[in-house]
Amino acid sequence: MAQENLQNKHTNSTIKSSSASTESSSSLQEDEVKSASRRKFLKNTAYTTAGIGAACAFLPFVDSMNPSKDVQALASIEVDISAIKVGEEKKVMWRGKPVFIKRRSEQEIIEAQKVELSELKDPQADADRVKKGKEEWLITIGICTHLGCVPIGGQGEYKGWFCPCHGSQYDTSARIRKGPAPKNLEIPPYEFLNDKTIKIG
Amino acid sequence: MSQKFSFDNQDEELSPKQQIEVFHSIENDIGQSITEKSKVASWINDRLPIVATLENTLKKHPYPKNLSYWWNFGSLAGIALVLQILTGLFLAMHYVPNTKYAFDSVEHIMRDVNYGWLIRYIHAVGASMFFVALYAHIIRALFYGSYKAPREVLWWIGIIIFLLTMATAFMGYVLPWGQMSFWGATVITNLFSAIPVVGQSIVQWLWGGYSVDNPTLNRFFVLHFLMPFLIVGIVFLHLMALHTVGSNNPSGVPMKTKKDSIPFHPYFTIKDMVGFVAFFIVFGYFLFFYPNALGHPDNYIPANPLVTPPHIVPEWYFLPFYAILRAVPDKLGGVVMMFGAIILLFFIPYLDRSKIRSGAYRPTFQKFFYVFVVNFIFLGWLGKSPAEGWYIWASRIATFYYYAYFLIILPNLPKFEKILPLPSSIDEHYQQSHKHK
Numbered sequence: 001m002a003q004e005n006l007q008n009k010h011t012n013s014t015i016k017s018s019s020a021s022t023e024s025s026s027s028l029q030e031d032e033v034k035s036a037s038r039r040k041f042l043k044n045t046a047y048t049t050a051g052i053g054a055a056c057a058f059l060p061f062v063d064s065m066n067p068s069k070d071v072q073a074l075a076s077i078e079v080d081i082s083a084i085k086v087g088e089e090k091k092v093m094w095r096g097k098p099v100f101i102k103r104r105s106e107q108e109i110i111e112a113q114k115v116e117l118s119e120l121k122d123p124q125a126d127a128d129r130v131k132k133g134k135e136e137w138l139i140t141i142g143i144c145t146h147l148g149c150v151p152i153g154g155q156g157e158y159k160g161w162f163c164p165c166h167g168s169q170y171d172t173s174a175r176i177r178k179g180p181a182p183k184n185l186e187i188p189p190y191e192f193l194n195d196k197t198i199k200i201g
Numbered sequence: 202m203s204q205k206f207s208f209d210n211q212d213e214e215l216s217p218k219q220q221i222e223v224f225h226s227i228e229n230d231i232g233q234s235i236t237e238k239s240k241v242a243s244w245i246n247d248r249l250p251i252v253a254t255l256e257n258t259l260k261k262h263p264y265p266k267n268l269s270y271w272w273n274f275g276s277l278a279g280i281a282l283v284l285q286i287l288t289g290l291f292l293a294m295h296y297v298p299n300t301k302y303a304f305d306s307v308e309h310i311m312r313d314v315n316y317g318w319l320i321r322y323i324h325a326v327g328a329s330m331f332f333v334a335l336y337a338h339i340i341r342a343l344f345y346g347s348y349k350a351p352r353e354v355l356w357w358i359g360i361i362i363f364l365l366t367m368a369t370a371f372m373g374y375v376l377p378w379g380q381m382s383f384w385g386a387t388v389i390t391n392l393f394s395a396i397p398v399v400g401q402s403i404v405q406w407l408w409g410g411y412s413v414d415n416p417t418l419n420r421f422f423v424l425h426f427l428m429p430f431l432i433v434g435i436v437f438l439h440l441m442a443l444h445t446v447g448s449n450n451p452s453g454v455p456m457k458t459k460k461d462s463i464p465f466h467p468y469f470t471i472k473d474m475v476g477f478v479a480f481f482i483v484f485g486y487f488l489f490f491y492p493n494a495l496g497h498p499d500n501y502i503p504a505n506p507l508v509t510p511p512h513i514v515p516e517w518y519f520l521p522f523y524a525i526l527r528a529v530p531d532k533l534g535g536v537v538m539m540f541g542a543i544i545l546l547f548f549i550p551y552l553d554r555s556k557i558r559s560g561a562y563r564p565t566f567q568k569f570f571y572v573f574v575v576n577f578i579f580l581g582w583l584g585k586s587p588a589e590g591w592y593i594w595a596s597r598i599a600t601f602y603y604y605a606y607f608l609i610i611l612p613n614l615p616k617f618e619k620i621l622p623l624p625s626s627i628d629e630h631y632q633q634s635h636k637h638k
Contacts, residue, residue: 045463060315060316060319060320061287061288061291061316061320063295063315063316064291064295064314064315064316064320065291066315066316068295068313068314068315068317069312069313069314069315070309070313071313151626
């Protein structure tokens, strides 16, 4: 059908132009310019609609690569922290990454708090990195912000964490102090469900 | 160009070679009137002639101007193939080809993966839609004699695509590892055990073991992933052959002058779009309302090597051939007849002795042809029915007609049949069919 219509159009336009030859040539030209701009508009409209349609049709495919529901369902974990002694660190897996749960000693807390913000590469106060009243607990994602290695606890000049890959050094608040890493260790979203349990994620 | 050949006499025939020559002379003639390319386009084209190739295909290459909607199914099969590859690619990102996890991973796709249900159902329904397009495409070729010289190679490549698609679809159906997957795979691979002497060794080689098991599933997944890309390559050969000999048309009369032709763009781009819309309406109907109607419910039961379902059936697109297999009361004989039914298609260019192409001018042929189509559908219905009682006899009669159509009717019918007067050209056919509208 569409083809026939187009063909009819074709024949119509040839008939038109042959009959128009008796008319003034300027009106013929005007006609052609008009139909050319109409055609251009129709074409652009068609292409745009098709383009938007194709893009929309592709969205589900792109979204299928996002975390699936079973992955999302495991996106938060609960951790029992009652067995961790002062000065100790526990590593847990959360979303496929290590999370450091560190129970800091009194001295480590003081050291972390007394640092001037101006000394820091990624300035952030220790109070902003722990929950109020729970300064003892520092919970960080154990991935060096340089290139993704796992730093080693209790090592380095600042007695925080030391990354064996490229020598980044973190303090007792897990803030970057020396080395190539640009940022402090990330703090995951977490909350204390009670004194013994935290929920990460 | 047209001066080289004279068409004064309607009965005068062009040899296949001449038909190709005329076709190319028309193509060359059109080529001279092609518009100039932009600077960027010609810069690229001087180094990699894709711009010219595309332009040739769309604007220069002459297509018969009388093509009917029966000529839409090639592009529909094409879009179906693209869709299968696209959805398959995303399914493969979530599927696990291991007997322990395959079934669950498919359920994981259906329940957990974002839009996984949509992608999987497009893939499953898409397989059926692909075969709808393929069968319609083949039926069109059989009716209009599209396999006749000079299009034999084009036809053969088409049959190869058909065979590869069937193999791909079969292996794809095994992947969900449901009951029908497992027992379908068992039955179909066992077909090869009918081969004398080496049969059992071949089957073990196919399985990678002593039954359909994990090695089988794993290799089927790999091959199911690979083969669509082979098909794409062969589709390009199909198009190459098509562009060398030109499209057949409803009149079957070869192209003789430029007047017989129109370019692909915009005429057939727009017409193919109309076809796509109709195709996707049917597709959408199944996809969104009856996504499982074309599958078998038993395939939602995990594979169990200890229990065969009471009634095994292949996917609907294999049913006619399955009926032929069951019609023969002999293991090897059944397998030979089933594969033979497809291999036979390769010989049609020589079996069909008709001097004219199009069935539209062969009234007697048409009767046999329609019986053939109904018979083929009947075979499909028989393939779905239990293999007992009168069904078996009906299958035998239908199988006989399937073979007789190709081996007896096509070669001998031209000796007796009366042929309607052919139009002298595609243009004339076009004028005739549009006179009263």
